[in-house]
Amino acid sequence: MHSGNSTCLPGHPVIRFNGRRFERLDSLPRRPYHEAKGKPFRATFTANGLSVYYSEETAWFGILRSDGWGVEGGLLDRVELRTATLDLYGKIVARTYPHFPFPPHRDTREDITLEVLLLYRPAAAAAVIVRKWVFEGIPSRDVAVELRAGLEYVPDSQRAVVTVTGLPEPFREVIDLSSRMR
Numbered sequence: 483m484h485s486g487n488s489t490c491l492p493g494h495p496v497i498r499f500n501g502r503r504f505e506r507l508d509s510l511p512r513r514p515y516h517e518a519k520g521k522p523f524r525a526t527f528t529a530n531g532l533s534v535y536y537s538e539e540t541a542w543f544g545i546l547r548s549d550g551w552g553v554e555g556g557l558l559d560r561v562e563l564r565t566a567t568l569d570l571y572g573k574i575v576a577r578t579y580p581h582f583p584f585p586p587h588r589d590t591r592e593d594i595t596l597e598v599l600l601l602y603r604p605a606a607a608a609a610v611i612v613r614k615w616v617f618e619g620i621p622s623r624d625v626a627v628e629l630r631a632g633l634e635y636v637p638d639s640q641r642a643v644v645t646v647t648g649l650p651e652p653f654r655e656v657i658d659l660s661s662r663m664r
Contacts, residue, residue: 515557520630522572522596525556532556532573551577555597559633561642568642568659569601569609570633574626594620598631600644602662612642613657617649635659 518525555573603609629648
């Protein structure tokens with residue numbers, strides 16, 4: 483499966499995989515990342531968005547179908563430093579299992595995960611992943627749409643604070659960046 487990390491690191495625009503080929507969607511009107519307000523699903527539709535999906539798998543000789551996977555997300559927050567940026571990316575990874583397509587309104591079994599990455603991007607260089615968090619067991623797409631992540635930077639202590647809301651328990655972690663700021 484395409485993880486999306488290779489798109490986040492250089493800061494490319496959205497790339498979509500439709501099961502047959504990858505295509506860049508540069509020509510579509512894109513909003514600035516801050517309009518996503520820290521929500522990975524909404525970040526998909528921004529200039530730094532990511533949407534990769536494949537849903538043409540089948541099982542049981544084609545009786546069960548419409549299974550596959552999807553990755554959606556993008557840049558959630560950015561802090562401009564003197565000679566670098568801190569970027570917070572988030573992506574929702576969903577795996578849909580094979581199911582009988584009728585009735586069409588029936589719920590399908592899915593595994594949904596939220597991945598959040600904190601990137602340190604020096605000026606004129608590729609980004610480095612500082613930290614990655616994986617939150618498994620997101621109960622539904624409705625819950626996934628409401629997930630929100632944020633980034634704050636405390637210059638005096640050279641620490642980043644990453645928060646995630648919408649989970650069963652709010653998440654907050656402080657990351658010491660002093661070794662990177664030298």
